[in-house]
Amino acid sequence: MVIQLFPLWALLLSVLAYLQPAIFLDLKGYILPLLMVIMLAMGLTLSPQDFKKVGKNTKAVGVGVLLQFLVMPITALIIATLFGFDSELTVGMLLVGSVAGGTSSNVMCYLAKGDTALSISMTAISTLLGVVLTPLLVSWMIGTSVDVPVSSMLLSLVKIVLVPVAIGVVLNTVVHSFTRKLEPLLPYVSMFAIVLIIAIVVALSADKIASVGLLVAAAVVLHNGIGLTLGYWVTAMLGFDKKICRTIAFEVGLQNSGLASALAIKFFTPAAALPGSIFSVWHNISGSLLASFWSKKPVKDQ
Numbered sequence: 001m002v003i004q005l006f007p008l009w010a011l012l013l014s015v016l017a018y019l020q021p022a023i024f025l026d027l028k029g030y031i032l033p034l035l036m037v038i039m040l041a042m043g044l045t046l047s048p049q050d051f052k053k054v055g056k057n058t059k060a061v062g063v064g065v066l067l068q069f070l071v072m073p074i075t076a077l078i079i080a081t082l083f084g085f086d087s088e089l090t091v092g093m094l095l096v097g098s099v100a101g102g103t104s105s106n107v108m109c110y111l112a113k114g115d116t117a118l119s120i121s122m123t124a125i126s127t128l129l130g131v132v133l134t135p136l137l138v139s140w141m142i143g144t145s146v147d148v149p150v151s152s153m154l155l156s157l158v159k160i161v162l163v164p165v166a167i168g169v170v171l172n173t174v175v176h177s178f179t180r181k182l183e184p185l186l187p188y189v190s191m192f193a194i195v196l197i198i199a200i201v202v203a204l205s206a207d208k209i210a211s212v213g214l215l216v217a218a219a220v221v222l223h224n225g226i227g228l229t230l231g232y233w234v235t236a237m238l239g240f241d242k243k244i245c246r247t248i249a250f251e252v253g254l255q256n257s258g259l260a261s262a263l264a265i266k267f268f269t270p271a272a273a274l275p276g277s278i279f280s281v282w283h284n285i286s287g288s289l290l291a292s293f294w295s296k297k298p299v300k301d302q
Contacts, residue, residue, distance in 0.1 A: 007288070009191070010281045013199040021203035028265070031200055032156075034193040035262045036164045039127075041186040042103050043168015044179050046124055057118055060240060064122050064248040065129065067231055071252055073097035073137045075226050079219050087146050088208075089216060091138065091268050092275035095260035097223065098137040100130035100161075102254040103190065108287040112294035114247035122251045127165060130256070131157040134263070149267055156266060161259065194258050194280055201261050201277040204270035213274075220278045224286055228253030242299045249290075254283045 017024045076097030080090040101123050109119035135153035142148065172179045202209065209216075231252030235245045261276035 007281055007285045010195045010198050013195050014202045017199040017202040018206050018209060021206045024200045024203035027200050031197055031262050031265055032160060034197050035258055036160055038190050038193045038258060039161050039164035040168045041190045043165035044172050044182060044186060046169050047172055051124055060118060060244050061122055061125060063235060063238060064251050065126055067234060067252045068101055068126050069133055071230050072227050073141060075223055077141050079223055083215060083219050088269050088271040090142060091146055092264050092272040094138050094141055095264055096255050096257050096275050096279050098134045099256045099260045100126035101251045102256050104284055104287060105250040105254040108250045108291040109247050111291035112246050113298060115243050119247045119251060127161060131162050153267055197258050197261060198277045198280050201273040205274050208271040208274060216274055217278050220275055220282055224253055224283050246294055250287060254287050255279060
């Protein structure tokens with residue numbers, strides 16, 4: 001139910017933020033703390049065993065992570081160039097393309113009858129790798145025309161991502177009986193935090209949305225669609241079974257766009273956060289639709 005309602009609440013609050021931006025403008029300082037809450041919630045669902053599982057399917061994890069950090073950033077740059085985006089929106093697209101997979105991919109994978117254990121392992125690994133790769137990829141792809149503070153971004157990612165996730169994993173290991181009771185609440189906490197982040201970003205970039213909102217939305221839909229498509233078909237051509245193909249499709253196509261928006265606000269401009277905000281809404285819609293379709297087509301029947 002949480003996944004089904006997420007796009008609706010995100011859309012409604014985004015409309016409110018666009019029409020009445022003053023309500024959310026003073027909440028700008030809460031974006032990073034909210035994101036840290038999301039990453040802590042993610043950590044509370046992980047255990048050291050999830051990282052150990054990587055060794056049991058290294059080929060699938062390796063291909064998935066490689067696609068994640070190749071397909072999405074390169075596609076983002078190509079789309080931004082084709083759409084004629086300015087430097088602000090190009091940075092925003094690259095940030096979306098260069099962050100790790102979204103936490104919603106695990107739920108979508110479960111609904112689509114994919115390999116949930118593999119999905120969780122890939123999300124955990126890509127999240128850790130993204131701490132280093134995200135600033136490096138953005139700097140490499142656009143650093144000649146835009147000042148990308150790589151070291152500052154790296155330090156922020158350690159604080160925003162690595163520390164909260166690590167704390168969550170430790171708590172889930174040490175007091176698992178307690179964190180298990182919290183698990184039903186964690187999706188609600190994450191949903192509330194993401195929706196609020198989206199609303200704040202929309203309020204901060206309301207003027208930009210009026211002029212380029214539809215164009216950015218089209219770019220985001222294309223970006224997400226290419227990620228889902230290539231994530232599935234590249235792995236299928238490499239001979240992986242359909243269960244793994246579905247899993248990697250979600251890991252590649254669904255991004256941690258809330259993190260992209262937060263980094264854009266902190267290091268660039270509110271306009272640069274626009275692609276991440278729209279992506280946050282859209283990838284939950286596309287992911288839910290695809291998961292629903294695949295859930296009706298069990299792998300053994302294909």
